[in-house]
Structure formats: C-alpha cells, structure tokens
Amino acid sequence: MAVTDEAITKIKDMIISGELSAGERLPPEKELSEKLGLSRSSLREAVKALEIIRVLDVRRGDGTYVTSLEPQLLNEAMTFIVDLHQDKSILEIFEVRRILEPAAAAIAASRIGPEQIAALHATLESVDTDTSVEALVEHDLIFHSLITAAADNAYMASVLDALSSSTVRARIWRGLTQEKAVDRTLAEHTAIIEALERGDAELVKALVTVHISGVEHWLRQAL
Template identity: 70%
Template sequence: MAVTDEAILKIKEMIISGELGPGEKLPPEKELSERLGLSRSSMREAVKALEVIRVLDVRRGDGTYVTSLEPRLLLEAMSFVVDLHDDDSILELFQVRRILEPAAAGLAVNKMTPEIVQGLREQIESVNDETDVEGLVAHDLRFHSAIVDAAGNSYLSTLIESLSSHTVRARIWRGLTQEHSVSRTLLEHRAIVDALERGDGELAQALTTVHISGVEQWLRQAAEASRGN
C-alpha cells in the first residue's frame, strides 16, 4: 500500500473510532504525523487528498477540520478509497478504454487539421507544475475527448465519454498518490499529438495504449497491495 494511502486509512480509523468527530480540528501536522508514525510529507499529501474528496476542510491560517457531515455520509465519502482498490469493475472499464481509445486515435489521424493540432497543443500548454490534480484530470478528459471527437464517429464518442466519466475518481487518486503525475501526463500527451500531426496512425494508437495502460497498471498494483495488507 502506498504511504499516502496508509496515512489516509489511519486518519479514517481515527474518524471511525470517534477520536476525530465531524467539525473537529485535526492536531497540528507535526503532532499528527508523529502519532501515526508517518512522515510529514506523507501526512501533507494525505490531507490534500482528503480535502479533494471533501472529508477534510483546510482553512488557511486556522487549521484543518473534519467536515461537518453526518458520520454515515462522511464514511461514504471515504469509501471510494477502498472501492478503487477492491472493485474489479474499475479495472474492466480501463481495459475497455485501452481497446477503444487507440482505435479512436487511429481514426482521428486521417482527420487532423492544423487547427485541431493547435487546439490540442494549447490544451497541453495550459497545464504546468502549479496545476492541481483536479485541473490535471480536467485537462486529461478534454484532451482525450478532443481526439475522440476528431475521429468523427458519434457512437464511439458517446461510448468513450460514458466510460471516461466512470474513471474520473481513479484518475484523481493516481494524481494524488503518484509522483510526477503532471509531467508524465503532459509528456505522453505531447507524444500522442506529435504522432497525430505526422499522420502516423500506428504510433498514435500505440502511444494511446501505453498512456491508458499506465493508469490501469497503477490501479492494478494498488489493488494487489491493498489486498495483501
């Protein structure tokens, strides 16, 4: 299990046990990291992740609080961490994406225009190391959607859009728990656009397959690690 995941689950245990209640303030970062036996950097990443899924409320200059939700709702909000690790249906969705999206890239290569290529490059350039994980995933969704739309098959576009909408949480979680997620994603996106611009359909398909497989492989490893604990 990733260190960040471990920190998240330990904070969850504090909430379940009643040690931390809805609306209560977390101990200072140093104290909490020492109590849980984790590094401050891991604790910081865990807090950031829990803020994204609305379990924690970080108030600048004040501290970090458990959100004021009913305990049942609070635990439901956190349950997706476990779901991502244990639910094989998420892996199956990525397997289908890995089949369909490269095919869409192969269709799109014959319909690339300078305007479409420029639009894809502008999307990539709008993201940088300061972009948060939600912003990165939003870019990822727009980028893939633009390529699928360029393929010109409305049925394929609708099908892939439906699949992608069910993989957002997994993509956010990978961005939160895996190092260099922004730079890796942008590097892979640039390579795909380069292949599309050159008209190299086979390479565009291969690069898209590798790109999607990266998330699938991370998710598979996370699931195996979780089940081993």
C-alpha cells in the first residue's frame, strides 16, 4: 500500500471507530503524524485527498475538521469512490485511450504547426512541480486536447475529448496518492513535445502509449 493510501486509511479508521466524530477538529499535524506513525508530508497529502472527497474540511488559519458526514454532503464523495473502486468501466476507457491517442498523436506529428507547438510549450510552462494536483490535471486535459486537435480529425477529437474528460477524477486521485506523479507527468509531456517538434511519428506514438499506460497500470493496482 502506498504511504499516502495508508495515511488515508488510518484517518478513515479513526472516523469509523468514533475516535474522530463529525464536526470534530483533528489534532495538530505534528501530534497526529506521530500518533499514526506517518511523516507529516504523507499526512498532509492524505488530508488533501480527504478534503477533495468532502470527508475533511480544511479551514485556513483555524484547523482541519471532520465534516458533518451528512448523506447529502457525502453523496459526491461516494460517487467518487464508486467510480474508482467499483466501476471497472474506467479501465475500459483507459484501454481505448491507449489505442486511439497514440494513433492520433502519430498523425499530429506530421500535421502540427509552429503555433500548436508553441501552445503546447505554453501550457507546459504554466505548471511546475509545486503546482496543485487539480491544476496539473487541468493542464493534462489541455495538453492532450491540443495534440488531438493537431491531428486535424474532428471525429477522432470528439471521441478522445469525451474519453479524456471521463477519467479526470481518476487522474486527480493518482496525483494525490502516487509518489512523484507530478514530476513524472511533466517529464513525459516534455519528451512528447520534443518528439512532435522533430516530426518523429513513431517516437511520439511510443511516448504517448507509455504515458497513458502509466495511469492505467496505477489504476489496475488501485482496483
């Protein structure tokens, strides 16, 4: 189990056991990390993940609280968990992306223009290793959309944009729980742009295949 996943599980167990109640404030970060036997960075990432799925409420300057845990508040969280851990169709979506996106990128290598290359560089420069996971995923969506658009096939672009948007929450969860996911994504995007600039269709195809397969492999392990 990844360290962040372990941290999430430990906090969840504290809530389920009643050690932490609805509306209760979590102990200070240092105290809680020592209690759970976790590093403060792992605890911080776990809190961030649980905030996204509405289990925790981080109040700047005040502290971190368990939410009310009312059904309507957690409806969004339950949908998130079901999507990732019960609905195996997400894996099928990644399989289709792994087949179609490298093909689209290979076509784009022979059709992409200077303005489109510049747009790819611009979106890459808008993020760095300190960027939030949500902002990184937004960049990832734009990045893949730009490449698909460069293939100049409206039907393929429509299909791939729909598939890509269906995997957003899985990509956010990966960014939160997989070590060095941000660094890896940026490095892979850089290599893809360089291959597109050279017009190397086969290399682009291989790089995009590896890029998408990385998320798919993580998801298979998570499920």
